[in-house]
Amino acid sequence: MQTITQKLANPTRFMELSGKLLPWLAAAAALTLGYAMYLAFFVAPPDYQQGETVKIMFIHVPAAWLAMMGYSIIALSSFGLLVFRHPLADVSAKAAAPIGAAFTLLALITGSLWGKPMWGTYWVWDARLTSVLILFFLYLGLMALRSSLEDEATAAKLTAVLALVGVVILPIIKFSVDWWNTLHQPASVLKMGGSTIHPDLLRPLLISAIGFTILFLVLHLKGMRNEILRRRVKALTMAEVERAARGHVPAAAE
Amino acid sequence: MSAFLTLLKRDILLATREGGALGTALGFYLIVIALMPLGLGPDLNLLARIAAGVLWIALLLAALLSLPRIFEADHDDGSLEVMAMGPLPLEAVAAAKSLAHWITTGIPLALLAPVLGILLNLDLATYPILIATMLAGTPAISFLGAIGAALTLRTRRGGLLLALLVLPLYIPTLIFGISAISAATMGPSGYDAALLILGAISLASVVLGPLAAAAALRVQLQ
Numbered sequence: 001m002q003t004i005t006q007k008l009a010n011p012t013r014f015m016e017l018s019g020k021l022l023p024w025l026a027a028a029a030a031l032t033l034g035y036a037m038y039l040a041f042f043v044a045p046p047d048y049q050q051g052e053t054v055k056i057m058f059i060h061v062p063a064a065w066l067a068m069m070g071y072s073i074i075a076l077s078s079f080g081l082l083v084f085r086h087p088l089a090d091v092s093a094k095a096a097a098p099i100g101a102a103f104t105l106l107a108l109i110t111g112s113l114w115g116k117p118m119w120g121t122y123w124v125w126d127a128r129l130t131s132v133l134i135l136f137f138l139y140l141g142l143m144a145l146r147s148s149l150e151d152e153a154t155a156a157k158l159t160a161v162l163a164l165v166g167v168v169i170l171p172i173i174k175f176s177v178d179w180w181n182t183l184h185q186p187a188s189v190l191k192m193g194g195s196t197i198h199p200d201l202l203r204p205l206l207i208s209a210i211g212f213t214i215l216f217l218v219l220h221l222k223g224m225r226n227e228i229l230r231r232r233v234k235a236l237t238m239a240e241v242e243r244a245a246r247g248h249v250p251a252a253a254e
Numbered sequence: 255m256s257a258f259l260t261l262l263k264r265d266i267l268l269a270t271r272e273g274g275a276l277g278t279a280l281g282f283y284l285i286v287i288a289l290m291p292l293g294l295g296p297d298l299n300l301l302a303r304i305a306a307g308v309l310w311i312a313l314l315l316a317a318l319l320s321l322p323r324i325f326e327a328d329h330d331d332g333s334l335e336v337m338a339m340g341p342l343p344l345e346a347v348a349a350a351k352s353l354a355h356w357i358t359t360g361i362p363l364a365l366l367a368p369v370l371g372i373l374l375n376l377d378l379a380t381y382p383i384l385i386a387t388m389l390a391g392t393p394a395i396s397f398l399g400a401i402g403a404a405l406t407l408r409t410r411r412g413g414l415l416l417a418l419l420v421l422p423l424y425i426p427t428l429i430f431g432i433s434a435i436s437a438a439t440m441g442p443s444g445y446d447a448a449l450l451i452l453g454a455i456s457l458a459s460v461v462l463g464p465l466a467a468a469a470a471l472r473v474q475l476q
Contacts, residue, residue, distance in 0.1 A: 082469070130425070137422035144418050148409040157473040158405050162419065165401055165466045172426075 005080075009087050011228050018221045025218045032211030039204035047201065056114040058204055062212035064107035067135060068170055069216065070100020074142065075167045078160030088224070090156035091231075093163065094146065095223030099216060101139035108132060119183060127176035128184035135173060138166040152231075257342040258350050265354030268327075275323050279359055280366055283316040287370040298375040305374035306384060306435040309367045313388065314395065314424050318417055320359045321399040322406070324351050325471070329407055338475050348471065349464035352400040360392030383438040383445070387431045390449060393456040394427045397463030404470035426455055 008014045040058045047054035073096045080089035111129070112122040123129065142159055149155035177186040188196045197205065269276060290308050291301060328334040328351075337347045367388055368381045376384070402420035406412040434448035 130429075134422045134425055137418070141419045141422065144415055145405060145409075148406075148411065148415050154408075154473055154476070158470055161466050161470045161473070162401075162405055165423070165462065168462075 005086065011088065014088060015225060015228060018225055022218065022221055022225075025214055025221070029211055029214040029218050032207060032214060036204055036208035036211045039207060043200075044204045045200055050118060053114055053117050054201065056110050057201075058208045059212075060107055060110040060114060061205060062209040063103045063110060064132065065209060066212055066216050067100060067104035067107050067132065068173060069213070070096050070103060071135060071138070071163075071167070071170060073220070074100065074163045075170075078163040081156060081160045082164070088228075090152075090160070091224050091227045092220070093156070093160065095220055095227055097139055097142050097146075099219050099223065101136065101143065103216070104132065104136045104139060108136065124183050126183045127180040128173065131169060131173040131176050135169050138169060142166075257340070258346050261337070261342065261347060261350040262354050265351055266358055269323075269354065269358035275320060276358055276362060279316045279320045280362060282319055283312055283363055283366060284370065286312040286315060287373055290374065302375040302377055305371055305376040306380060307432055308374060309371060309376070309384065310388075310428055310431050312370075313363050313367060313392075314421070314428065316363055317359060317392070317395045317399065318420060320355070321403045321416060321420065322412060324355050324396075324400050324403040325407055326403070329474070334471070335475055338471070344468040344471055345464045348400055348404065348467040349397075349460075352397045352460075352463055352467070355400070356393050356396035360396050361389070364388035364392050377439065380435060380439060383435055387434045387449060387452060390452045390456060391427045391431045394459040395424060397456075397459040398423045400463050400467040401470065404467040404474065407471070407474045427452065430455065 008017070036058065040055050044055065044058075046052045074093045077086075077089045077093035077096065080086040081093065108129075115124070116122050142163060145162055146155045146159045149158065177184055287308065290312075294300060294304075325334060328337070334347075338344055340347075342350075364385060368376070368384055371381065371384065399420055401423075402416045405419060406416045409415055430448050430452040434445055434452060437444035437448055
């Protein structure tokens, strides 16, 4: 009995399955996000204190959550690469990095747009903001390290080591609002004793979070497929060059 | 254990007899600090207020310059491969080399900081606290830096990449080093906590650094 991860270790099987899954997921992401935007703009009432700016939250909170999920995916994939030598682990880690970095940047930008009217400043050096900024730097470091190495197998393993070192940041981000006295509000969506957000605002937020999560998965799967195809093209080109070098391909010789 | 001590002694000897590397780091530290008043203006009150932060940041940059030295020479002449095949686990090799880096770079930089503090009109009462935070914090710089040095061992444009990889890891050390100093100048409360966290960061990196650096070295030596 094979587990699902073992079955997916075969790239061909992965391409087949993900190719079937992708249109459905993309449609689901579009529908959910469309519905979430409709709720956000036409249904959700303005907050009694924050007014309409509360609606920035419908993008900011999912983006921040996906910034952390993206890094978790990279860390899990890196673990899978280093420990189990799963053939798709590196593909997954590589594809997730730019997407996670984009969502981190989105969370930082939407947060500072919200901060200007609410806190009176675009940026404060509080623990939550600083730790998310470090997360963004970590993403950049991962991508820079990978691009600086020629050999893909070496790049994969070294990037995985760095990703696992950086995983320390995730609990720091999560608990920064509890450990330090920060301007950023503590967790209010998921907490013991129920959410402190009014249901009228909570529902669009959750739907938006689901939509963005599906969007992340779609982009991630698409990125993985592209990476697999890119590697195949590279392997085919190398084989072609090798054959041409031996002089066995008269058609391609000219 | 004797292999560990031998390697430690060898690296310290190499670093001190060679001389140039440590001198460069100290010279860099001096020139960065000397640039600060020129850039910010010679207002002594302003300088005294920002002195601790400037000293810390310049120390990070000076240490950063010396990081490639941890593995580079041994990798170039092949002795790193001999060490990898030797009886000592690669983790212990990385730990010995990081420790040697701390002794030959971290401690001298930390001890030079108060001297440079004179240039920045640092408050006299802050001197012992500054040295304490730097001695507690610099192990993290060497041991986390070893990870970056191992990761960028064979890359082109390694120096800039090393800065991008390692500086984010240094941010917690910087934050708690500075907060210990500012807590101490405001009053005794909070100083202990920040210093203890700083020590905890250093101890954690003493564990984490050699493990990750050895994992990276194994990939590099394949």
